[in-house]
Amino acid sequence: MGIAAFDEIMGNGSAARPELADLARWLADTPADELRRRQEAAETTFRQLGITFAVYGNNDASERIIPFDIVPRVFLADEWARLSEGLVQRVEAINCFLDDIYGEQEILKAGVLPEDLIFLNPQFRPEIVGIRPPHGVWAHICGIDLVRTGPDEFFVLEDNARTPSGVSYMLENREAMVRLCPELFGQFRVAAVDSYPDRLLETMRSVAPRGCAQNPTCVVLTPGHFNSAYYEHSFLADSMGIELVEAADLVVDDDVVYMRTIGGRVKIDVIYRRVDDDFLDPIVFRPDSMLGVPGLIAAYAAGNVAIINAPGNGIADDKAIYSYMPEIVRFYSGKDAKLPNVETFRCREPEALRYTLDHLDELVVKLVDGSGGYGMLVGPTASKEEIATFRAVLMAEPHRYIAQPTLALSTVPTLVEAGVAPRHVDFRPFVLSGSKGVQVVPGGLTRVALREGSLVVNSSQGGGTKDSFVLLGGGKRQSQVMGSMTQEQSL
Amino acid sequence: MRLTIEHRTLYAFTAPQGRVVQLLRMTPGDTHDQTVAAWHVEVDCDARMTDHRDGFGNATTMLYCEGPIARLELSVTGEVVTSSSGGVLHGTNETLPPRFFLRTTPATAADAEIGAFAKGAATGNDIPALHGLNREIRQRFKDDCGRPAPGLTAAEAFGREALTARDMAQVFIAAASAIGVPARYVWGYCDLAGDHRPTPHGWAEAWVAGLGWIGFDPWLGQSPEEHHVRVAVALDAAGAAPVAGSRLGEGRERLEVDVTVQGEA
Numbered sequence: 001m002g003i004a005a006f007d008e009i010m011g012n013g014s015a016a017r018p019e020l021a022d023l024a025r026w027l028a029d030t031p032a033d034e035l036r037r038r039q040e041a042a043e044t045t046f047r048q049l050g051i052t053f054a055v056y057g058n059n060d061a062s063e064r065i066i067p068f069d070i071v072p073r074v075f076l077a078d079e080w081a082r083l084s085e086g087l088v089q090r091v092e093a094i095n096c097f098l099d100d101i102y103g104e105q106e107i108l109k110a111g112v113l114p115e116d117l118i119f120l121n122p123q124f125r126p127e128i129v130g131i132r133p134p135h136g137v138w139a140h141i142c143g144i145d146l147v148r149t150g151p152d153e154f155f156v157l158e159d160n161a162r163t164p165s166g167v168s169y170m171l172e173n174r175e176a177m178v179r180l181c182p183e184l185f186g187q188f189r190v191a192a193v194d195s196y197p198d199r200l201l202e203t204m205r206s207v208a209p210r211g212c213a214q215n216p217t218c219v220v221l222t223p224g225h226f227n228s229a230y231y232e233h234s235f236l237a238d239s240m241g242i243e244l245v246e247a248a249d250l251v252v253d254d255d256v257v258y259m260r261t262i263g264g265r266v267k268i269d270v271i272y273r274r275v276d277d278d279f280l281d282p283i284v285f286r287p288d289s290m291l292g293v294p295g296l297i298a299a300y301a302a303g304n305v306a307i308i309n310a311p312g313n314g315i316a317d318d319k320a321i322y323s324y325m326p327e328i329v330r331f332y333s334g335k336d337a338k339l340p341n342v343e344t345f346r347c348r349e350p351e352a353l354r355y356t357l358d359h360l361d362e363l364v365v366k367l368v369d370g371s372g373g374y375g376m377l378v379g380p381t382a383s384k385e386e387i388a389t390f391r392a393v394l395m396a397e398p399h400r401y402i403a404q405p406t407l408a409l410s411t412v413p414t415l416v417e418a419g420v421a422p423r424h425v426d427f428r429p430f431v432l433s434g435s436k437g438v439q440v441v442p443g444g445l446t447r448v449a450l451r452e453g454s455l456v457v458n459s460s461q462g463g464g465t466k467d468s469f470v471l472l473g474g475g476k477r478q479s480q481v482m483g484s485m486t487q488e489q490s491l
Numbered sequence: 492m493r494l495t496i497e498h499r500t501l502y503a504f505t506a507p508q509g510r511v512v513q514l515l516r517m518t519p520g521d522t523h524d525q526t527v528a529a530w531h532v533e534v535d536c537d538a539r540m541t542d543h544r545d546g547f548g549n550a551t552t553m554l555y556c557e558g559p560i561a562r563l564e565l566s567v568t569g570e571v572v573t574s575s576s577g578g579v580l581h582g583t584n585e586t587l588p589p590r591f592f593l594r595t596t597p598a599t600a601a602d603a604e605i606g607a608f609a610k611g612a613a614t615g616n617d618i619p620a621l622h623g624l625n626r627e628i629r630q631r632f633k634d635d636c637g638r639p640a641p642g643l644t645a646a647e648a649f650g651r652e653a654l655t656a657r658d659m660a661q662v663f664i665a666a667a668s669a670i671g672v673p674a675r676y677v678w679g680y681c682d683l684a685g686d687h688r689p690t691p692h693g694w695a696e697a698w699v700a701g702l703g704w705i706g707f708d709p710w711l712g713q714s715p716e717e718h719h720v721r722v723a724v725a726l727d728a729a730g731a732a733p734v735a736g737s738r739l740g741e742g743r744e745r746l747e748v749d750v751t752v753q754g755e756a
Contacts, residue, residue: 119591126726129546129586252512253555254539283514283735294512294737298553301543 005408006150007422008073017151019076022187027071032419039070039415042176051172051231066169067464072177072184073412073425073446074469080191083146083154083429084440086339089329091142091431091438094161094316096332098138102128102312112331113324121318123369125277127284128312131301134209135435138310141200141272142431143167143445147342148410155342155407156325157426159317162309163274166445167430168232171196171239173467174443189472191442197239199432199441200272204240206434207306208269216269219243219259221250223275223291233274247275252295255302271296272308280311319368319402320346342407348399356403357394360387363403364455365394378455380406409455412466414448424449426457427468442470492574492717493528496680497751498567498691500734506742507559513736516723517567518550519679523574523581525721530569536560548584549723549731558740565734571680571720578714580696580704583721589698592673598727599661599676601669602646609666616672621697621707622714624666628659629712638689638748639728656693657728659709663695664727673698678731680720682754683711691750693728694719718754 004012009024011017016024046065075083100106101118108115118124143164145157174193178185201218208216222233224246237244243259250268251258258265273280279289281296299305315321321328323344329337345352345363356363360379367375377390394401411422429444446466447457457463498517517532519525534540538556545551556563595601601609612627613620633653645665648658660676667674674697681692694708694715706715715721725731738744 115588115590116593119588120594122594126546126587126591130544131546251510253557255541255553282737283512287729287735295553295555298514298541298543302541 005422005424006148006153006410008148008410008412008425010413010422020074023072023074023184026184026187027413027420032415035070035415035420038180039068042068042070042173042180045176046172049172049231051168067450068173068176069414069423069448069450069464069466070177070180071413071415071420072181072467072469073427074188074471077471077473079152080442080470082152083339086154086337087144087429087431087440088438089333089335089338090144090156090159090325091139091433093325093329093332093337094139094142094159095137095433095438097328098161098310098313098316099132099136100332101315102130103132107328107331110331112327113321117320117324118315121315121320123314123318125312125315127297128310131297131312133207133300133310134303134306135207137207137433137435139313139316140203140207140308140310140433142433143428144339144431146339146427146429147407148425148427149408150410154339156322156339157342158319159322159325160428161313161317163276164428164430165229165232165274166428167196168235169465170430170441170443170445170468171235173465177467184469188469191470191472193441193443196430196441196443197236199439200236201240201242203432203434204270204272204306204308206436207308209303209306212267212269217259217266218270218272219245219250219268221245221247221271221273221275221293223279227274229274236272247291247293250293250296252293252299255295255299255304257293257296257299257305268305270306270308277311277314280307319366320348323402342404345403347394347401347403352403353394353398356401357391359403360391360394362406364406365390365401365403368400368402378406381454406455412446412448414450414464414466416450416452421452423452424455424457425466444468492572493755494571494573494680494682494718494720495753495755496567496569496571496720497749498680498733499747499749500565500567501562501747502564502736503562503745503747504560504738504740504742505744506740507561508738508740508742509558510739511554511556511558511560511563511736512738513554513556513734515552515554515565515734516545516549516678516731517565517733518552519569519571519720519722520548520550520584522583522721524576524717526572528570528572530571531567533566533568535562535564535566546586547723547725547731548586549725560738560740573717573720575716578706578716579702580706580721583704589673589704592675592698592726593668593671594726595665595668596727596730598642598644598729599664599668599674600644600646601665602649605646605649605662605665606669608649609669612666613670616670616699618699618702618705620670621667621672621699621705624670625663625707625709625714626712628663628666628709632659634710636688642729655690656708656710657690660693660695661728663697663707663709667695667697675724675726676728676731677706677721677724678728678733679722680750680752681708681711681715681718682752683718688750689748691722691733691748692719696724720752 139161143160220237279291284297409424414423613624635653639657645661
């Protein structure tokens with residue numbers, strides 16, 4: 001398939017983008033074998049660390065590592081500055097939206113969104129109506145998935161405001177790059193990402209309920225070691241220096257959450273939970289949940305504990321809501337969205353459905369409530385049979401689907417069998433919201449579709465990851481030329 | 492009418508429990524036709540209780556009890572003064588818009604049979620149509636006076652000969668949803684339901700534009716009037732249940748419920 005794509009290092013032609021000429025030179029000068037040796041060294045480390053994930057529905061049920069690519073993806077300082085502004089604006093709007101939709105519902109009164117989109121959406125949780133999280137912050141950690149089509153053309157593909165994962169890859173990939181390609185960090189001033197755990201802990205402490213101890217107690221709540229992201233849960237707890245707990249370690253008494261320890265109960269103020277809403281509290285959500293803490297929602301409603309991210313957030317990152325994000329941003333910020341959406345056809349609308357059915361071979365069609373690249377059709381790469389099957393599925397339940405044009409996703413040079421070649425990428429930056437405001441961590445997770453021409457970057461579908469460099473102002477380090485100066489003053 | 496209510500709930504465990512946490516929806520609120528004159532929820536062991544309100548606007552109580560617990564008995568006693576507005580509700584605590592109650596749950600989803608039944612029983616979605624639907628459900632099923640089967644859905648219940656009040660109400664909700672009428676489940680008390688019942692009473696409410704929420708009690712084949720005390724609402728019976736609980740410990744539990752409602756004109 002021949003989509004003419006913007007290459008983030010090589011630009012549109014054969015010559016590298018001027019700002020990244022040094023990187024292109026590094027790539028040209030380092031033999032492919034050497035790159036491969038380094039890449040294998042990184043992957044060996046990842047395997048030893050246990051940064052693995054399980055692929056659902058796979059018979060061999062083996063734990064795999066996500067392939068790592070040694071060639072970094074680079075954002076220039078001014079590109080990043082503009083991108084950050086857009087991300088902050090979007091995440092601020094997501095927080096306002098959640099606060100409103102579970103509260104006064106002004107956005108519905110103003111007629112900006114169809115009511116049924118909220119009230120008939122299973123992601124709108126009646127159990128949360130009327131509860132306000134400490135400090136009014138809902139989406140403490142957002143992963144906003146972006147794609148790029150040109151030097152300054154970024155689009156939001158998906159908002160993740162529940163429990164976005166992947167941040168451990170951002171940190172581990174960087175550690176590997178510093179170790180294996182130190183020369184790049186000599187050449188470029190790359191913003192550090194290793195402060196992420198500190199920033200996250202600071203964010204957690206900032207939203208501790210008012211009136212709790214000066215030093216709030218924070219924990220990470222994991223569903224357990226069988227969860228595909230368990231490594232990340234333990235990694236984050238470790239690097240923040242806080243306890244990793246499972247439901248059985250927590251107990252709620254008198255609307256207060258405690259952790260059982262050998263020394264007795266310790267009051268918990270902030271929980272970074274990596275357990276889905278459905279399983280969080282068996283007496284409010286699914287009664288069969290073994291992963292939840294009975295009474296947790298009561299403690300939360302009483303204002304005695306902060307839950308990160310807030311329960312009920314799914315209504316903000318639902319794909320059906322996504323298509324209204326430009327209107328949502330405008331409603332709460334009074335300004336146009338700085339980061340545009342990808343054009344989206346809501347198949348629930350008859351005209352959009354007709355258009356989608358007529359252009360299935362050009363469009364990407366996705367389940368509104370799907371994730372991980374499952375239940376989707378990538379028209380341009382699908383076979384006739386796949387399109388025919390999908391057409392039937394779509395016509396049976398059109399309200400469950402949205403369609404988007406196939407974008408010419410940007411590429412980044414990537415090490416493949418035959419050497420270095422362009423591969424399509426997307427990007428998930430991590431945005432933190434605390435009581436003192438919203439911040440974007442200078443880096444993120446770049447996912448790369450390793451198959452030639454493929455646009456599906458999901459790790460479950462054969463995608464890999466790359467380190468993402470954000471260059472600080474000036475970009476290139478000034479090389480210091482030292483020379484002797486004459487001591488003698490000429491007369 | 493003055494209704495005197497006694498509602499006893501006993502959990503007996505085959506092995507002592509380490510902890511019990513329960514969410515109780517056992518406290519009725521005032522409406523135009525319902526004034527709670529006295530209400531007490533008591534538990535027979537050392538427990539901490541806190542008051543809340545859930546997303547549906549129901550008054551709730553959290554109960555935290557430390558073990559070892561071999562049995563736990565909840566005693567509700569109260570007096571409620573009622574009047575009647577022909578089933579039309581006024582002054583209820585509403586937190587969600589009527590359209591929300593177009594949502595169904597696995598327990599209230601209509602299958603093709605219920606859909607066809609609803610369209611046959613109710614011509615339109617106005618009051619007469621809904622009363623017609625209510626009567627049709629009454630006529631279709633015999634009374635099952637036992638305790639409802641846990642997890643039975645409206646679609647499963649529809650194939651049975653005899654139904655409990657809960658299941659008739661859930662069939663009503665499923666049928667209402669099939670004709671596009673927002674509907675919800677209510678549990679409460681009713682002095683016409685008989686003495687020493689093994690379960691509280693349950694019925695449905697449907698929303699009619701221009702009038703608001705209206706009660707329909709398919710067990711009685713009419714709208715609830717002064718004989719009913721409304722306690723909690725939700726999308727289905729499980730969501731409105733008087734007790735949602737979690738226990739830490741081995742063994743099985745035995746549940747005994749005894750409800751007595753006496754009405755005085």
